[in-house]
Amino acid sequence: MNSTAFVRHAAIACIAAAAVLHCTPGIAQQQPKTTPSASAAWVPTKPIEFVVMAGKGGGADKAVHFIAEAMAKEKLVPVTFDIVNKPGKSGGEAMAYLNSKKGDNHTIMFTLNSFYTTPLRQPELGVDISDFTPIGRLAEDVFLLWVNSDRKDINTIDDFVKAAQSKGSQWVMSGTGQGAEDSMLTDFLNATYDLKMTYRALKGGGAVAKELVEKKADSTVNNPSEQAKYYAEGLTKPIVVFTSKRLPAYQKIPALRETGMDFQYFMQRSVVGAPGMSKAAQAYYQQLFKKFFASAAWQGYREKNSLGGDFLTGDALRNYWMKEREKHARWKMALEIMLLKGAAGGKR
Incomplete structure (x- = not known):
């Protein structure tokens, strides 16, 4: 090495x-x-x-x-x-x-x-x-990695990495605040998967969730409550959850640990x-x-x-x-x- x-x-x-x-x-x-x-x-x-x-x-x-x-x-x-x-x-x-x-x-x-x-x-x-x-x-x-439901090409963390890598710095991850939890999770994903996503800081998770629905952002790491309405309407979808095991309310969504990265936040x-x-x-x-x-x-x-x-x-x-x-x-x-x-x- x-x-x-x-x-x-x-x-x-x-x-x-x-x-x-x-x-x-x-x-x-x-x-x-x-x-x-x-x-x-x-x-x-x-x-x-x-x-x-x-x-x-x-x-x-x-x-x-x-x-x-x-x-x-x-x-x-x-x-x-x-x-x-x-x-x-x-x-x-x-x-x-x-x-x-x-x-x-x-x-x-x-x-x-x-x-x-x-x-x-x-x-x-x-x-x-x-x-x-x-x-x-x-x-x-808890945090989940979200994309717009129209992204039929993204269903796994590997799909996400491939899509984000292809877009480079043009891939936008919106989040709440600069240097806070959403920003640090974006840095983690960039550093771990060799991505160059651009982070855009907004003032609240509600605005962040709406940006994803409106396709002004390519992805977010919203909490469940912030995306609940849009998820129920089929407008957004989670790819992975930043926990050690699956959530009862999101049984079909893998924990990041299942993908080979032992990480939770x-x-x-x-x-x-x-x-x-x-x-x-x-x-x-x-x-x-x-x-x-x-x-x-x-x-x-x-x-x-x-x-x-x-x-x-x-x-x-x-x-x-x-x-x-x-x-x-x-x-x-x-x-x-x-x-x-x-x-x-x-x-x-």
Whole structure:
């Protein structure tokens, strides 16, 4: 094996190892206990601002609207939620906003994996995710590789690679944000399969899904909820899922591991509070979202949208963040090595 091939295989191994570093879904973890008296010490007295660090129509936005509507229907909170989308700077706008709300008990945020990647890419934000108040992880979302259903020539990952290679940099992969999860998956595919796809960043998964339907993009790596409507209408189709095994709702779609690439990637769906939120408010939200997590409404939503992962809160959730941040930092470095070597090899 020559040195270039060795570096390439080593980098792929590094990415694969990093991608599975997180807590395995389905394994229960010990949670910090909160008492009824702790939560009774504080209740919200005005509308709760629920910040979404992505645009309208995406997986995060859909989930937050579902949460707000379900909680209102079940009368779980005495006030309403004001949902605010802040997709700017790949979620950096939302993170900086929440960071500025130190001590605010009425502002919470719903996360994507840009919760890790954006501060790594934009240190000027001055955001340290360990400062945010850990409320609850409600799920881990999955990614699928999608193409327009009119692409009758693409039915497998090999078909996809062949088609993308033939189009070179003219092949467009649309995604949410720059340097975030969709962007990193595009880099992974480019580096692993010797592709030159061009990544186009949009402000939300809904806009990304629509671009594929309108054939403004050649492919996407949307979450199930983002493509659900178009998939049901037969307008788009998934090629592979970035998990270790097939999803119950997509039994005919192979996991990437089945194709020979041992790789999986998940996105957290967590609720976080502002830095310095009071202990009483934190306890209130922890109990609220733990109760909601166990509800039939949320469990039904999880099943419908192929969501996994246990409920995490408190120190367990913060520790999860730290592991995921480290994983993404290492993944970023491995991708940079692979892409650099690929570019150098192409110039020979």
